[in-house]
Amino acid sequence: xxxxxxxxxxxxxxxxxxxxxxxxxxAEYFDFVWSSVRRLGVLPESCDDVVQEIFIxxxxxxxxxxxxxxxxxxxxxxxxxxxxxxRRAKRTRDALGASFAAETESQIRAQPTPLELTEQTDALGxxxxxxxxxxxxxxEIFELVELEDLTVPEAxxxxxxxxxxxxxxxxxxxxxxxxxxxxxxxxxxxx
Amino acid sequence: MSNLSPDGRALVASARRALRPTGDDRERVSxxxxxxxxxxxxxxxxxxxxxxxLPMSAKPSSFILAxxxxxGAGVAGGIAYLALEAxxxxxxxxxxxxxxxxxxLAPLAAPPPTAPSAPPSAVVTETxxxxxxxxxxxxxxxxxxxxxxxxxxxxxxxxxSGGNAAAALKALDEHRRQFPAGVxxxxxxxxxxxxxxxxxxxxxxxxxxSRLSQPRxxxxxxxxxxxRNAR
Numbered sequence: 001x002x003x004x005x006x007x008x009x010x011x012x013x014x015x016x017x018x019x020x021x022x023x024x025x026x027a028e029y030f031d032f033v034w035s036s037v038r039r040l041g042v043l044p045e046s047c048d049d050v051v052q053e054i055f056i057x058x059x060x061x062x063x064x065x066x067x068x069x070x071x072x073x074x075x076x077x078x079x080x081x082x083x084x085x086x087r088r089a090k091r092t093r094d095a096l097g098a099s100f101a102a103e104t105e106s107q108i109r110a111q112p113t114p115l116e117l118t119e120q121t122d123a124l125g126x127x128x129x130x131x132x133x134x135x136x137x138x139x140e141i142f143e144l145v146e147l148e149d150l151t152v153p154e155a156x157x158x159x160x161x162x163x164x165x166x167x168x169x170x171x172x173x174x175x176x177x178x179x180x181x182x183x184x185x186x187x188x189x190x191x
Numbered sequence: 192m193s194n195l196s197p198d199g200r201a202l203v204a205s206a207r208r209a210l211r212p213t214g215d216d217r218e219r220v221s222x223x224x225x226x227x228x229x230x231x232x233x234x235x236x237x238x239x240x241x242x243x244x245l246p247m248s249a250k251p252s253s254f255i256l257a258x259x260x261x262x263g264a265g266v267a268g269g270i271a272y273l274a275l276e277a278x279x280x281x282x283x284x285x286x287x288x289x290x291x292x293x294x295x296l297a298p299l300a301a302p303p304p305t306a307p308s309a310p311p312s313a314v315v316t317e318t319x320x321x322x323x324x325x326x327x328x329x330x331x332x333x334x335x336x337x338x339x340x341x342x343x344x345x346x347x348x349x350x351x352s353g354g355n356a357a358a359a360l361k362a363l364d365e366h367r368r369q370f371p372a373g374v375x376x377x378x379x380x381x382x383x384x385x386x387x388x389x390x391x392x393x394x395x396x397x398x399x400x401s402r403l404s405q406p407r408x409x410x411x412x413x414x415x416x417x418x419r420n421a422r
Contacts, residue, residue: 022232026224030217035210049374051220052227059228085337089375092341093410095348096382123205130202146195146203147210178196185198 018068022059029075036076036148040083046090054082073154076144126184133180138173145170340366340375347382356389377403381410388418 020028033054034047042050057078065074131139137159144155156166195203212220225233343366350359363383370376380399387396396418403411 022228023234026221026233030220031211034212034216034220035207038210047216048220048223052223055220055224056227059232089337089341092345092348093375093378096344096351096378096410123202124209127202127206147207174195174199178199181196181199181202 019062019065020068020071022062025058025062025071025075026055029072032072032148033075033079036079037083039143039147040080042083042086046086050082050086053086054078057082070154070157072150073157076148076150076154076158130177130180130184134173134176137169138176141166141170142173142177146174336370337374340370340373343369344375344378344382347379347386351382351386351389356386360386360390377405377408378410381408381414384414385417388414388421391421393418393422 030051034051037047037050037054038044054075058075061078065071067074131142134142140159141155144150144158145152150158152166152170153163155170156163159166161169194200221233343362347359347362347366350356350362360383363379363386366373366375366379367383370379373379380403384396384399387393387399396414400406400411400414400418405411
């Protein structure tokens with residue numbers, strides 16, 4: 001969510017009294033950034049690099065932040081854009097790799113990492129399976145508020161929807177989520 | 192404000208914990224960032240000790256609920272089992288965005304220049320000479336540079352898959368000139384080896400393969416496979 005005006009300063013040295021230092025932002029938001037990156041689907045082995053990249057951008061642009069009280073949604077905007085760039089790069093890598101050697105490809109696909117296997121059986125896996133049942137707008141606001149700890153006004157700002165819409169969408173998303181969960185639990189009891 | 196059911200809250204709290212970084216994660220990224228930005232930007236004391244200030248911590252009550260849900264009733268395990276059984280074994284996992292899963296499971300990407308696995312105390316640049324990093328690329332332009340890298344290598348990929356190895360090699364050489372230690376340098380080397388083998392230039396391909404920093408990576412394996420088939 002940084003504006004064109006934010007393109008000017010590459011250094012990040014222009015301190016402003018109304019803004020926290022980069023180190024403070026890093027300390028405060030590292031977990032937020034990391035978990036957002038994971039939730040947005042960056043594979044574990046790429047997480048370090050994507051998170052680094054995000055903080056590099058934050059470092060360079062922090063002084064351009066126009067509304068200090070919108071820091072978290074500003075950071076989340078950077079997270080989204082960086083993850084999107086990362087995906088483009090990954091698709092390119094995959095395209096390069098997939099050009100050849102179909103048999104190698106199938107061998108690689110056959111080996112899920114231990115982490116993937118673990119995740120498939122843990123709460124995160126269950127949660128994501130349930131979220132699959134929500135439509136995209138509901139899922140997005142649910143994730144922002146419930147998983148990323150954003151306030152509803154922050155989420156509304158990020159999603160560019162009126163605050164009332166955000167509230168009603170979140171309420172509907174929570175209901176849909178609870179319904180999906182209850183259905184799963186009921187199905188398990190029957191078995 | 193309507194809230195989630197207790198089960199829903201417990202599941203969410205538990206999933207949030209699964210998404211959180213470990214202390215090691217924090218240490219690694221802190222060390223790498225310090226190497227890139229300088230210790231002044233990220234003093235050692237501030238970086239790794241922030242956990243208590245973070246907004247992500249789960250409430251103890253959620254923790255208990257989560258444990259109940261996940262362990263007590265065995266229900267979650269059942270759901271997980273369902274999730275495992277629901278798709279065919281080769282299908283992508285269902286709990287992350289499709290985009291993340293459409294790719295092969297193993298890491299195709301070699302770790303980019305910052306070598307995140309380096310021990311926190313090590314200066315990252317010691318692990319591999321990185322002219323680009325030493326020059327501290329301007330952060331604001333790194334994204335653009337990556338986009339350029341992607342564009343060049345995408346072109347090479349199209350040319351490789353179209354059977355035009357000579358044109359692909361030109362694109363890859365262009366990438367090498369512009370981004371000698373770019374984020375996608377490892378992919379470039381593997382792709383170059385493939386292109387060279389396709390052109391019958393095996394010794395050059397070998398030399399390229401020997402320069403891979405991750406010789407056992409899937410992209411390296413692919414390159415070798417292509418070269419074997421081409422001989």
